[in-house]
Amino acid sequence: MLPTISIPQHWDYPRFALEQRTNQGIILGLQYYPIGTELAEQFGNSWRYAVMPNKNSDELFHFQENQIQPLSPQELFSQIRAEIEFYQSQIAILQQQLAAITGGSTNG
Template sequence: MDQRTKDGIILGLQYYPNGTELAEQFGGGWRYALMPNKNSDELFHFQESQIQPLSPQELFSQIRAEIEFYQQQIAIRQQQLGALGGGSTNG
């Protein structure tokens, strides 16, 4: 889980066996629950054939942006600690 796709982040999956009411309504096979982004309160469901993986470049770009965001958050927290005089800003 937590795999990134063009439509969002995979949160879970369900299998709808052929011949069941759910399969008749939504289509049989695997269905994936995706959240468009980590700050979303929406959830979308896609059949396996509808899932579009990210290219290696797109995945790298997303992960790099997330790393940079968290590095900025760490720097802000270190400054806040320094301003309080209660923490070391080493390493």
């Protein structure tokens, strides 16, 4: 069973999803500031997102929903394709190392 997140009906629905890639980075968390709270008065009642600029970063930035820009379909395709190619090259290297240990071919 997949985990479920319930959002109160009087809250706006978030525009972005967890792990979504954006121009600012990858969304790792989200937080809502509801009307009538001190944080909403300070930042506005909306969603705020915790974003890591890239998967090798140790930094985390927080953005309001209107500060997040989604990637275009072409940008998203390019990022995912580059990641696939990186991992395919890593797999090829590991297969070569395994073949050297076992003395045979490990293609398959």
